[in-house]
Amino acid sequence: MAGDVVQLDDLLATLDRTGPMPLYFQVSSAIERAIRSGEIAPGARLENEIAIAQRLGLSRPTIRRAMEELVDKGLLVRRRGIGTQVVQGQVTRQVELTSLYEDLQNSHHAPGTRVLVHDTRPADDATAAALSVPAGSDVVYLRRQRSTDGVPVAVLVNYLPPDFADITTDQLEAKGLYQILRARGVTIRVANQRIGARRAHGDEGELLDIDKGGPVLTMERVAYDASGRAVEFGHHCYRPDMYSFETTLVAK
Amino acid sequence: MAGDVVQLDDLLATLDRTGPMPLYFQVSSAIERAIRSGEIAPGARLENEIAIAQRLGLSRPTIRRAMEELVDKGLLVRRRGIGTQVVQGQVTRQVELTSLYEDLQNSHHAPGTRVLVHDTRPADDATAAALSVPAGSDVVYLRRQRSTDGVPVAVLVNYLPPDFADITTDQLEAKGLYQILRARGVTIRVANQRIGARRAHGDEGELLDIDKGGPVLTMERVAYDASGRAVEFGHHCYRPDMYSFETTLVAK
DNA sequence: AAGTGGTCTAGACCACAAT
């Protein structure tokens, strides 16, 4: 029963061994594109690793690495003794490590930012613990209203370590926080976040243009840079009819 | 500056090459335990891969595999030319691919289930699409109230393919859905989920013991088994003061 | 220049599932 096994000849032509893009990434990207475009149907079986490796002139570990990438993304399912299959059902994108600003940009909307508060203040205990700074020491405090196409989407509260005190309000109105950090050489690598819900408090109802006491989606996040240092602590609330979190989970 | 580099001698004694547990997993588990217990401090640098490999008598790829495991869990951060460091800040557990029942069990509470509805009915369009069954064909419908220590936590609505029609209400009262599926040889491998918020509808306020129209946290999930087939579609709502979703995100 | 992780190769043996 090798009839409905998908072969991957077209990939051969596009492999580039001179550029900086890893071979395993070229392979996984090509397969991912084929799956998302429907060229490879949901449920289809792929050739085995060794056959693909020979066909593409690559080693088996390189192909394995490409496959693992796609398993982690929830696009493929593998079973020992059986083979590799494409997952049924429409594929949704991952929750990625981006700021809301970039999320909105990527969905082809025009994000807007209004900076409500931007100052430096002593950290409360929770913030000091999250950012690993001494309790009561100064941190940067931000409160912003985020909108898309003129409709308010979220109220964002952030705390940053004091060495980011020179970020300007103008920068914050023009770009996403993560973009500003990246331009300063700070890239976010890891984040812990908690998603919940509650009633809108204080002026949130007004800022989000929803009923007072209406439901909001909340997210708390502590983000770490490439050296493992905490660089951002935030607690945000979102208009639930404008935003939700999508995830793909893969059992290990 | 090799002064504050953590060495990993203790691991050597515990390596077992006879059992079924992979070596890379033994290594990553031991390091994970050391990090979570505080034996290795946040921010600490680890030895380089080759040194660890030699020290433990393993090959470099095996050590790499162990490290990758920990990077994916958000415990380690690696930089080319620099080294490997433990992430700062307290480590939170992953959102895993478990049912709410198991979540509550693992947090040492006594989960309870009340089956509100359990029947077979024609699938509406959204359900049929999610489960990849013909529109209007019969599916299993479940509505359950989940509580912990007597306090209501969630109202769970699930749709299952028709071959699960023989699951009994008694089974559902006694165990989590995923445990029942696993006992039938069905293991969940991949799931797509969306988390949001809204007002409580209909009898949800009563069932969750919250104010009518109060906020609830919602989750929609489509889960797939090892062959990539959709085996569960659910939309649930949670009492926001009793439940939230924690995630660790890692940039790729 | 030295040290680090990132990629890649070419094999080997094993556990598991189907036939």
Add this chain to the structure above:
DNA sequence: TTGTGGTCTAGACCACTTA
């Protein structure tokens, strides 16, 4: 018995960072 993915080895070369 055959075919599959899972694990493991022992190297090699490269890109990047720091000194």
